[in-house]
Amino acid sequence: MILTGAQILWECLVREGVDTVFGYPGGAILPAYDAMLDFPVRHVLVRHEQGAAHMADGYARASGKVGVAIATSGPGATNLTTGIATAMLDSIPTVFITGQVPSKVLGSDAFQETDVTGITLPITKHNELVTDVKDIARSVREAFAIAKNGRPGPVLVDICKDAQQAKTEFEWPETLDLPGLLKTRAPRANDLKNAIDLIAKAERPLILAGHGVLESGASEVLRAFVDKTQIPVALTLLGLGGFPPSHPLCLGMMGMHGEAYVNSAIQRADLLLAFGMRFDDRVTGNLKTYAPHSKKIHVEIDPSEIGKNVKVDVQINADLRGALEALLPAVPPKRHEAWVAEISTGRAETRARDILHQDHGGKLYAAHVINDLWEATSGNAVVATDVGQHQMWEAQYYRHEQPRTLITSGGLGTMGFALPAAIGAKIARPDAEVWVMAGDGGFQMTSCEMATLRQEKLDIKIAVINNGYLGMVRQWQEFFYDKRYAATPMLSPDFVALAAAYGIAGHRVTKRAEILPAVQAARASGQPTLFDFRVEKEESVYPMVPAGADLHAMIRRPGKEEVIA
């Protein structure tokens, strides 16, 4: 069958199981857009290519499938880069297709030419420039294989316009020639034995569960492992949802804004079981004083993460689910009553300090908003957050029971992520209740995607946690820069009126008592709705480990530093 390069592109995407792409047309990708009309693919027209990248990312995070975005050369491609880097830092399987100027003018500074494979080299797992129509099928097929393989990530295929237009015999590559692709190892018997020995001996063990739990689909086996070993579980930000907070041994989030008793437990543990996490600086604080009394078992699919930040005693370089399935029958059943009781004491102390249990004096706190949203949605919503204070409050107060229900930019910390990521998530899971949770700053970075939301007729609810500041930066200025609020007070539009301009219902909420009635009415309406939650302006996220400080030296409400371990 003789096809154009553009037809081959779509033929391959469809064969890879793609039913939706997020994109924006332009000159160098026009042949592909023309061919698209003849293929069973839903195209979501974004308002800015960054939105397309985040939508593909949100689609992938919500579904576990590969998300696909498409853009033209030059500015179209450069606008994708923030989203590509976001997917790279959080290991999200995504494929980006960009048009490129015709191959004969490559390197001539032609109109809308940029070196896209050069620009994206350090922010993709792999990329390829395709100049010949004969290479399109192979490179698209390889892109999907690479994106999904091992530790997932973004792959970009940059296709010259003339390659899209040229014709060739279409051949689906049945086999791949990728000798360099890392093969997933089975755990080594000796490593498993050493791990089991450490687990059997430990008196104060703690599981640190990360994004790998979600990526490898290990939630169920993790739960069985915990039920058998009775080892408490702390979660990274991206691990939230991987282990249910309703489980008595789920401690919640660790790290910079983790609860004090969780970080304290890490510092006091005698064994850390790191499952699919990478000891990121937001999790460890000062490495020199991190978890000083513990042996460490690191189960991690990416060998370059093992021993990178923290020295480990037993390394299991394998897919987490497979490793847990191998460990489960061999670990001894145990109880750690004294250890769990010790942690519970700290937990009770944290509860007593919690803003949720304090008199709010008529003020509206973000913690109240998020807690009430959690109650209103029975904890079952998919929540896409932006980055900053609201993101940390979301992580603290919205208790995600199910995997893939928190969609958040962890590694890169990308503002403007929430709305487009929520659109991608809603399209991946149309039956799920999807919420955007964003600050007033980040929301304005991509609020144009409300038009996409309307054009695609999506029922997404938007919670703007509006405090009139770039709140997390203001908090750092308060704590570390003598309250000199450089460029953090922010004037915002009337978000309710802005939503109305896009044909989206809006409600301003200023009192806690108004939250539930307004939210329940909006949920019953089946229509997209924006909430402008006018929350306390100068509230901070507690507790907080200052960047690079010891994990046990946390700033706690009302703002004095205390050593808790």
Add this chain to the structure above:
Amino acid sequence: MKHTLVARVQDQPGVLNRVASLFRRRAFNIESLTVGGSESPDFSRMTIVVDTARAPVHIVAANLRKLVPVVEVSDVTDLPTVTRDLALIRVKCGPGERSEISDLVSIFRGRLVDVGPESVIVEVTGDQEKVDGLVELLRPRGILEMVRTGKVAMVRGISASNGNGNGNGHRETAAQGE
């Protein structure tokens, strides 16, 4: 400490760029990097000498191995290897000094490959210490120009089944895919 890594890479456009970009963004320090053909036309071979003061060698190797066109990475630092560095050295040399320099160079099994009115070009091949030794002896005479290839390495006495004898005595690094 310096480590010598041997990488087998697919012969594709941009592979050297990917490797260089990796070293730059991870702040790994390259002492030398040579790349050239291997026994197979589909693969090239890189010999990379890396200073591991900042990152342990297994992290460097594992990151290299993650690049899709990189098929295999071995740390040959502690293995018996044949290593070679080639140098071309233009030395100041009047007509009366040629035989003297020629004798000196021949002790190092080097040779004169070009003769000009006021200079000669010396070619020498050997491990880095040997080349360094000759360079130091020639330096007082006036080295006008020098180019060195950097180190290439091959492990001694093992089968050449896949070009670098994986499983035949190489230290396994975390980077190997199997």
